Amino acid sequence: MAEVNTGTAQGIAELEGADRQVLGHLLQIEAEAAALVDDAQAEADRRIAEGERQNRSRYDEQYGKEAAELEQGYEKTTAAVKADYQHQIESYRKSLDAITVNRDRFNVLMDDLLGKGR
Numbered sequence: 001m002a003e004v005n006t007g008t009a010q011g012i013a014e015l016e017g018a019d020r021q022v023l024g025h026l027l028q029i030e031a032e033a034a035a036l037v038d039d040a041q042a043e044a045d046r047r048i049a050e051g052e053r054q055n056r057s058r059y060d061e062q063y064g065k066e067a068a069e070l071e072q073g074y075e076k077t078t079a080a081v082k083a084d085y086q087h088q089i090e091s092y093r094k095s096l097d098a099i100t101v102n103r104d105r106f107n108v109l110m111d112d113l114l115g116k117g118r
Contacts, residue, residue, distance in 0.1 A: 110116075
């Protein structure tokens with residue numbers, strides 16, 4: 001029976017050696033897989049960064065173009081409003097200049113309203 005135990009011990013030792021080789025091989029595969037995952041993550045990060053850079057560039061270009069258009073529209077509208085304002089002020093001044101003032105009648109009215117005429 002001792003021989004069976006010795007044979008079993010050698011069989012276990014051989015299995016343990018084979019298991020060690022299998023585990024070593026699996027650990028090597030795991031390390032390679034981890035390296036692949038790290039490389040894939042680095043590539044994904046690079047692509048994302050490049051996409052963000054391109055999107056930012058397109059955004060800045062479009063924003064600049066639209067901002068310039070809006071600025072031109074603002075300047076045109078502001079100039080038109082200022083011209084209209086000046087025209088209205090000038091028309092108002094002309095209408096005031098066209099009015100004749102009867103100072104004597106105005107003074108009598110003020111005296112009546114303020115009670116000095118009584």
